[in-house]
Amino acid sequence: MKRTKTVTIIGMSDDGCLSLTSKAMHAISKGQVLAGGAQHLEFFAEFEGLKIPFQGKLPDVIDRLEELSFENNIVILASGDPMFYGVGGLIVKKFGLDHVDVITHPSSIQIAFSRIGITWHDALIISLQEPSRAGFITKIQASSKVGILTDPEQSPQELAKHMITYNETDWQAWVCENLGGVDERFRCFTIEELSRVDDTAPLNVLILLRKDGDKSLPPTIANLHEDAFAKQIPHKGLITKREIRTLSIVSLGLNRKSVVWDIGTAAGSVAIEAAKIAFDGHVYAVDVASECIKVARENAIRHKVDNIDIVEGLAPVAIMDWPAPDAVFIGGSKGNMREILDVSLEKLTPYGRCVVTAIAVETVQETYQYFKDCGWDTEMIVVNIARSVPLAQYHRYEALSPIHIFTAIKVERN
Structure with missing residues (x-):
């Protein structure tokens, strides 16, 4: 009709x-x-x-x-x-x-910014009118001005408490209530003050203004030294070296909405830097060692990422129910490399990427043979890194262990 x-x-x-x-x-x-x-x-x-x-x-x-x-x-x-x-x-x-x-x-965002006399063309706008606030902390890292559509479950007070957990408190917070109505109200708080407020109206917009403006915005790729993740880790060798981490993350081909798996996360360094890039996506990380899980979770809070799930378990069993990934990083397999690759590559989205780092010759051989047998187009590089170290009043280079990086892309074939 x-x-x-x-x-x-x-x-x-x-x-x-x-x-x-x-x-x-x-x-x-x-x-x-x-x-x-x-x-x-x-x-x-x-x-x-x-x-x-x-x-x-x-x-x-x-x-x-x-x-x-x-x-x-x-x-x-x-x-x-x-x-x-x-x-x-x-x-x-x-x-x-x-x-x-x-x-x-x-819109309520337009009205709220105009009421407090702040331009909003360069603001990050976030809607939290949904069940989860996962990724909120990660998203605001790269912004100095944020407008937020809140929800009764994600109220300004609850968001302030969440920000305090991640030590994200260097903001001025404006709560703009009942916009356009007879009970319209605008109040300014510190994050600590806002966490204690209990009388905000259900209809409100929250505006966050970073106190030092753009001065403290972080780099797009953090490229953090492993010392930033080393606290309480049982073995510093479990932390992916900065240079290898950067190459691996670039090889993963992430965008802001990527769903990422990190298998053998250890201290969580790859997962955390991936989460910062995929701020509108999500990262799922697993490790079999309970002490690593504890440290990885502490590192996630320290580095202010909340779009990440870190679980204790042995892959591939622990990853079976995860959402389909756009990118998979495998930094440890506990002898289950083929089984992990089977699950990862089956669930990987079309044109998704799988990156494997390997030190042991046996792991290199097993990974190479797997990709050869399955016919995937695979890039293989070996990375040799030497860092300068003091030698009396001079400096010398100290070599790190060579690392193989495999990058495979899932291409649909007829």
Whole structure:
């Protein structure tokens, strides 16, 4: 059936009809169906058509609106900018752009920044209106200005407590509540103060401003010396050397949304640097040694990454239920290299990468033979590194053990 009627999405603020343009009011007057949140529909008690509140599963509500749209003009009310973390994208995808008109309104983020007199074109915007805040700490590392859409479960107070856990406290925090409403309020706190506040309104935006601006922003690739991970580690040899770590991470081909496996994580150095790059993704790390797990978790907090799961166990059993990875790093196998590679390469996403580092000749031979047998295109390099060390008033070079790095890319073959 050909759709002849239109769908209009109207953004509005908490002051209801007062925030609407004449175009928006005209669209509502011509509509036969009015949909939106209960708080939005309350402003239109005199609407004579069918009202559909957003209750239950949103896709089911949208399906019903689609059925009605063949014979009715549909008007959908939304908060702020419907195309900014709002319902607008779902509606356009469902009905098609030719049948949708969007009448926008300033978003809560825009209003919040304008109220405190801060520009927001260079701000990082994060929506925490979902069950998990995993990755929040990692994301804000590279920013000096952050706007956050909070949630009752991810309230400003809870976020402040989370930041304190990771020693991420050098921020000024603005809590902007009930934007556009009669109870609108703006308050500024330190992170420590915010963690103790218990009277924030459910509808709020949190703005974080780094106290020293851009001065303390970290490098994109940390390239941390192994001493940064060495505290309490049983054997310093368990920490991937900085030069090898950098080459391995580059070989993994990570992007900000990558899902990464780190097998044989030891002190967690590769996992932590990978997590910083894949700040919108997630890293899953495993090691069989309980003392390594303890240190790796401490290092994750010390280096401020929270998009990482570190578990104790023996691969491949411990990795069976992990989400499909875009990249796999294998730094230790405990004699299970072939079995680990079987699982890793089977679950690896198309064009995903597997990087293996090996010192022992036997591990080098086993890894080479595995990739040869399976016919994967594999790059093999051997890395020899020498570092300068003092020698009386002079310096000499001290060689590290040669490391083989294997990089395989999963290419779909017909």
